[in-house]
Amino acid sequence: MRIALDAMGGDYxxxxxxxxxIEAVQKCDCEIVLVxxxxxxxxxxxxxxxxxxxxxxxxxxxxxxxxGEPPSMALRKKKQSSIWRAVEMVKRxxxxxxxxxxxxxxVMVSAKLQLRTLEGVSRPAIAVTLPSRKDxxxxxxxxxxxxxxxxxxxxxxxxxxxxxKHILGIERPxxxxxxxxxxxxxxxxxxKQTYPLLRQAPQLHFIGNVxxxxxxxxxxxxxxxxxxxxxxxxxxxxxxxxLLLHLLKEAFVNGGLRAKIGYxxxxxxxxxxxxxxxxxxxxxxPLLGVNGICIISHGSSxxxxxxxxxxxxxxxxxxxxxxHIQNHLAVLRxxxxxxxxxxxxxTIPSWRDEEEEEGNxxxxxxx
Numbered sequence: 001m002r003i004a005l006d007a008m009g010g011d012y013x014x015x016x017x018x019x020x021x022i023e024a025v026q027k028c029d030c031e032i033v034l035v036x037x038x039x040x041x042x043x044x045x046x047x048x049x050x051x052x053x054x055x056x057x058x059x060x061x062x063x064x065x066x067x068g069e070p071p072s073m074a075l076r077k078k079k080q081s082s083i084w085r086a087v088e089m090v091k092r093x094x095x096x097x098x099x100x101x102x103x104x105x106x107v108m109v110s111a112k113l114q115l116r117t118l119e120g121v122s123r124p125a126i127a128v129t130l131p132s133r134k135d136x137x138x139x140x141x142x143x144x145x146x147x148x149x150x151x152x153x154x155x156x157x158x159x160x161x162x163x164x165k166h167i168l169g170i171e172r173p174x175x176x177x178x179x180x181x182x183x184x185x186x187x188x189x190x191x192k193q194t195y196p197l198l199r200q201a202p203q204l205h206f207i208g209n210v211x212x213x214x215x216x217x218x219x220x221x222x223x224x225x226x227x228x229x230x231x232x233x234x235x236x237x238x239x240x241x242x243l244l245l246h247l248l249k250e251a252f253v254n255g256g257l258r259a260k261i262g263y264x265x266x267x268x269x270x271x272x273x274x275x276x277x278x279x280x281x282x283x284x285x286p287l288l289g290v291n292g293i294c295i296i297s298h299g300s301s302x303x304x305x306x307x308x309x310x311x312x313x314x315x316x317x318x319x320x321x322x323x324h325i326q327n328h329l330a331v332l333r334x335x336x337x338x339x340x341x342x343x344x345x346x347t348i349p350s351w352r353d354e355e356e357e358e359g360n361x362x363x364x365x366x367x
Contacts, residue, residue, distance in 0.1 A: 009102020020306025
C-alpha cells in the first residue's frame with residue numbers, strides 16, 4: 001500500500017508531517033511518498049532520525065499552496081505544488097491514496113479536476129467522524145458543497161451508509177437528516193425535499209430528521225446535511241469543546257486547594273474525555289465520491305493526526321470503499337430499484353442538465 005503525503009501542507013509542515021510519516025510506516029505497514037521540496041524534506045527526515053530502511057520516498061514539488069490562497073487561482077498558477085502532484089500520483093496509479101493537511105479548498109479542487117467523481121456521483125462530500133455518548137458517528141457534508149440539492153444529499157446518505165458499514169463496522173447504519181425538528185414538515189426547502197428521497201431509498205435505514213441537539217446522543221450513525229450547515233456544526237462543536245476544557249481548567253486553577261485535589265482525582269477521566277473528543281484520534285476526513293482515495297486532514301494536524309489520517313486512507317483502500325459505492329449506485333439503477341431511480345429523475349428533471357453544466361465549469365477551470 002503506497003500513500004502520497006503532501007509534506008508541505010498544514011500549520012506545522014513539514015516537520016510534523018514528516019514525523020507522522022515515520023510513525024505511520026512503523027504502525028500501518030505501508031509505503032509513504034513525501035511530496036514537496038526535496039531538500040527540505042531530506043533535512044526533516046535526517047532531523048527526525050529516519051532510518052534508510054524505512055519505506056519512505058520523496059517526490060519533488062517546488063511550489064506550495066498557502067493556507068489562505070484562493071484554491072482555483074493557486075492551482076492554475078501552481079501545477080507543480082505539493083497538493084497537485086500528490087493527487088496526481090493517485091490519478092496516475094502511482095499511489096493508492098493521498099493525504100493532505102494543506103489548503104482544504106485546493107485539495108478539493110485538485111481532487112475534483114484530476115480524479116473526477118465516481119460514476120453515479122454528482123458531487124463529492126467531506127465525511128467527518130465525530131464522538132457521541134456511545135460510538136462515533138459520521139457527519140457529511142462537512143464543507144465540500146456550500147449549495148447542495150436534494151439528489152446530492154441522497155448520494156451523501158448512500159456514501160455515508162457504506163462508509164459506516166464497511167469502515168466503522170456498523171451492520172445496519174442509522175441515517176438521519178439534520179434539521180430544526182424531528183417532524184417531516186420541519187426544515188428549509190432542501191430538507192423537506194430530501195426527506196422523501198431518503199425515506200424511499202432502498203437499503204437505507206433512514207430514521208428521519210435529527211435535531212442539532214441530538215446528534216451527539218448516539219441517535220444516528222450517519223448525519224446528512226449540506227456543506228454549509230455541516231461546516232458550521234463542525235466548527236461550532238470544535239469551539240464548544242475547547243471552551244469546555246478551558247472552563248474546567250480555569251475552575252481548577254482558581255478554585256483553591258479543594259479544586260486542585262479534585263483535579264488530580266479527576267485527571268485520568270479528563271484525559272479519557274480529551275482523547276474521545278480529539279480530532280487527532282480520528283485522523284483525516286475522506287472526500288467521498290471522487291475516483292480515488294483522498295483524505296483531508298485538519299490544518300493544525302500534528303504527527304499523531306497525520307499517522308491516523310494515513311491509517312484511515314489505508315482502511316478505505318483496503319476495504320475498497322469506492323467499489324462498494326459504485327456497486328450500490330448501480331444496483332439502485334437496476335430493477336427493481338430502477339423504478340425508484342426513474343421516479344427520482346422525474347421529481348428532479350434538471351438533475352442531468354446541472355451535472356453537465358458543472359462538468360463544463362470544471363473543464364473551464366482546468367484550462
